[in-house]
Amino acid sequence: MKKTANFKVGDKVFAKVKGYPPWPAHVIAENGKKYNVEFYGTGETGVIKVEDLFYYLRNKDKFQKPLKRKDYVDAFEQIEEAIKEDGGDGDTSVDGDNSTNSVNNVSSNSSVNSLNSSQKGTKKSVKRKRSVSDKSVADAGSPKKKSQKPEEVLDKSESESIEQSKSEQPKTSISKSSPKVVHEPVSKEIEFVPINDSLENVSEETETNEKQNDNEKSEMLDFKIEIVSEKSLKNNIAYANYVKEKESIYKGKPVEPREDYISQVLPVKLPSGIMGGLKLHTEWPLKFEFEYDRALYDESVASRILEEKQKIEAGNTSVTTNHQLFIPNIEMSADDVTEILYQKDIEAKKSRIDRLKIESELMCFDSKIKNCLGLDKADPQQAICYLESIYNTSFDDLMLIKHPHVVEMVRRLRKYVGNTKEWNLSEKSLSEFSAHAEKVRAKAEQVYSKFKTVVKVPESSTSFWEGFTDLVSQFRTDCKDLTEGQIYLLCSEPTSRKTFLNNLEEIESEKENSSGVANSEHEAVKGGGETPAAES
Numbered sequence: 001m002k003k004t005a006n007f008k009v010g011d012k013v014f015a016k017v018k019g020y021p022p023w024p025a026h027v028i029a030e031n032g033k034k035y036n037v038e039f040y041g042t043g044e045t046g047v048i049k050v051e052d053l054f055y056y057l058r059n060k061d062k063f064q065k066p067l068k069r070k071d072y073v074d075a076f077e078q079i080e081e082a083i084k085e086d087g088g089d090g091d092t093s094v095d096g097d098n099s100t101n102s103v104n105n106v107s108s109n110s111s112v113n114s115l116n117s118s119q120k121g122t123k124k125s126v127k128r129k130r131s132v133s134d135k136s137v138a139d140a141g142s143p144k145k146k147s148q149k150p151e152e153v154l155d156k157s158e159s160e161s162i163e164q165s166k167s168e169q170p171k172t173s174i175s176k177s178s179p180k181v182v183h184e185p186v187s188k189e190i191e192f193v194p195i196n197d198s199l200e201n202v203s204e205e206t207e208t209n210e211k212q213n214d215n216e217k218s219e220m221l222d223f224k225i226e227i228v229s230e231k232s233l234k235n236n237i238a239y240a241n242y243v244k245e246k247e248s249i250y251k252g253k254p255v256e257p258r259e260d261y262i263s264q265v266l267p268v269k270l271p272s273g274i275m276g277g278l279k280l281h282t283e284w285p286l287k288f289e290f291e292y293d294r295a296l297y298d299e300s301v302a303s304r305i306l307e308e309k310q311k312i313e314a315g316n317t318s319v320t321t322n323h324q325l326f327i328p329n330i331e332m333s334a335d336d337v338t339e340i341l342y343q344k345d346i347e348a349k350k351s352r353i354d355r356l357k358i359e360s361e362l363m364c365f366d367s368k369i370k371n372c373l374g375l376d377k378a379d380p381q382q383a384i385c386y387l388e389s390i391y392n393t394s395f396d397d398l399m400l401i402k403h404p405h406v407v408e409m410v411r412r413l414r415k416y417v418g419n420t421k422e423w424n425l426s427e428k429s430l431s432e433f434s435a436h437a438e439k440v441r442a443k444a445e446q447v448y449s450k451f452k453t454v455v456k457v458p459e460s461s462t463s464f465w466e467g468f469t470d471l472v473s474q475f476r477t478d479c480k481d482l483t484e485g486q487i488y489l490l491c492s493e494p495t496s497r498k499t500f501l502n503n504l505e506e507i508e509s510e511k512e513n514s515s516g517v518a519n520s521e522h523e524a525v526k527g528g529g530e531t532p533a534a535e536s
Contacts, residue, residue, distance in 0.1 A: 007035055007053055011090030012079050014063045015039065016052040021072075022063035024056060024079035027090075029257055032355055032491075033394060036257045040082075041075030043285035044261050055091040056083065225330055226261040228280065229341045230309070233266065233302035239500050240299030243292055249495055250292040256497050258294075260286055265327060267337045268309045275334060276312070277327040278305050291497065352502070355491050359399050365390050366406045373440075375419045380436035387413070387443040397455040397471075402490060404472045407451055411465065413444035 007013065007027050014022040015037050029036040031047055038045050054063070056079060064076065083089050243250045262284045265277030280301050288294040308325070332340075365386045372383040390410070400407050418437050420430060457467025478494035479487050482503075489506070492498040 007050070008090055010086070012056040012083055012086075013037065013089070014054045014056055014059050015046065015048045016054070017046065017048070021065055021067070022054070022059075023072075024075040026079070026082065027053075030396075031257065032351070032396065034351075039075065040078040041071040041073075042262060045257065046259055046261070047257070055093075056089045057091065225277065225327075225332075226264045227277075227332075227337060227340045227344075228264050228266055229344075230266060230306065233306055235501055235504055236295075236298040236302045238504060239497055240295045242500055243295040246495075247292065250295065251290055253291040253495070255288045255291050255294045258497075265330065266305050266309060267330060267332070267334075268312050269334060270312065270328075271315055274329050275332050275337060277330040278308055278312075279325055279327065280305060282324065295497070352489075352491050356489065358394060359403065362390065362393055362395055362399060362406055363403055365393075366403070366409055369409065369413075373413075373416065373418070375422070377423075378418050378433070380416075380418070380433065380440050383413075384436070384439055384443050387440070387447055391443075391447045391450060395454065398490070398493065400451060400455055401468075401471050401475045402487075404468070407448075407468060410444050410447050410451065414441055414448060416440045416444065 007030075009027050009029060011027045013025055013027065015025040016022050024040040025037040025046075025048075026040070027035050028038050028045070034047050034049050035053060036045060037048050037053070065072075067073075260281075262281055264280040266280065267275050267277055270276050286294075286297075288297065369383050369386045372379045372386065387410070390406075416437055418433060420433065425433060451468075452464050455464075455468055455471065457464055458470065461467030461470065475494065479490075482490075482494060486503055486506070487494075489502070490499060491502065
């Protein structure tokens with residue numbers, strides 16, 4: 001059964017992405033059937049399906065893992081602080097109505113952790129300098145120790161020193177998105193008391209920790225690599241050139257949401273045959289106010305990355321020694337990369353098709369309602385069903401602005417009375433029809449109210465309809481450079497980056513198709529055979 005939760009901007013959630021651990025995030029925008037979220041701890045953003053979002057408080061016990069990564073620990077600290085400030089995670093359902101209690105639990109748990117940390121700090125232990133990251137790791141908690149019998153207990157300060165020295169050894173694998181942490185070696189010698197039972201417990205605990213660390217390293221590797229295509233970089237350059245031509249529009253336009261990740265890389269095949277990765281972003285997080293500035297940044301990144309790729313493949317650069325810019329081995333084959341990019345392309349096209357299907361349904365309901373309520377006859381009960389279907393459709397403001405006749409039809413139905421003077425109805429039939437007509441008006445009013453919540457009209461508008469017609473006029477002005485087919489396929493604002501890239505994709509597809517037909521005809525003529533067109 002598909003998830004039907006309606007998340008709101010500001011809701012605190014767990015976001016699941018394939019191969020990644022569920023990660024604390026908050027909703028920053030609605031995106032059709034998906035949501036734009038910003039991940040706590042990393043500042044990265046992503047577009048997530050509704051079925052992969054879960055309210056934080058009711059799912060914390062299920063999704064939180066005992067990972068010690070700094071950004072993972074920070075993510076939970078940040079989301080819990082945000083929940084305390086807001087008084088909940090935004091969950092208004094019956095099951096999620098315990099937000100206040102959960103916030104209190106978060107607060108009390110934090111106090112307990114702080115108390116435990118302060119008590120542990122009073123015990124004797126091996127002293128060493130600790131970095132900020134070390135503190136985050138220590139505060140994140142560790143696996144519970146096995147209880148010992150009284151006769152097995154060593155001097156506690158010595159036993160704890162042994163365990164602390166083992167847990168504080170420098171890790172060989174560091175998150176690709178986190179700054180490197182330099183651990184100072186423990187210079188103080190530790191004296192052991194050779195009691196077999198106690199050493200066996202230490203050995204078992206070390207083995208458990210090593211297995212957990214291996215799992216964490218595997219999760220970090222899966223979580224960090226985000227493949228981008230050479231084609232997308234070239235498209236970014238084309239988009240920047242377009243934006244520079246329309247500078248007056250984009251210099252004042254807010255930045256559009258993008259799927260940004262600190263670990264985005266362009267795969268490149270090394271002379272050795274291994275697949276490496278050129279990192280896109282050398283600074284993080286990305287902060288731009290206007291679309292113009294962001295487009296120029298994307299252009300500079302794309303130009304740099306494509307130039308470096310060309311140098312590497314030609315063997316004319318030593319960029320592989322600079323791990324700030326290059327990952328020497330992304331642990332993927334060329335086939336893996338091709339499959340990932342193919343799946344991304346399919347997902348993007350599927351999303352567009354799903355959206356266009358919703359628009360098609362909207363127009364279909366509009367046509368059916370008009371047929372039900374004609375001047376010669378009427379079926380108001382069926383019209384009510386179609387109005388209910390419109391109400392339950394997941395439309396957005398752009399769909400309504402593209403098809404304003406739907407809004408106009410519903411607006412008129414709020415005063416629907418039928419053509420009763422021409423129908424010569426009996427008194428009983430007239431009474432029944434009047435009752436149904438009243439229900440049509442009520443349902444139309446309900447649908448029209450939903451239109452008002454979906455379409456944000458200018459504050460200066462004296463009425464919703466006036467503001468809506470102004471938006472329609474502006475939309476048509478923005479579409480003046482688009483063909484009728486491009487307007488029909490619009491899935492975003494006419495001047496948006498997404499629209500430009502979609503149109504670019506359509507143009508390239510048409511070129512590829514025409515090129516394929518031309519090549520097919522050429523081969524047929526060359527071979528003395530008939531072309532497919534001739535055969536048909």
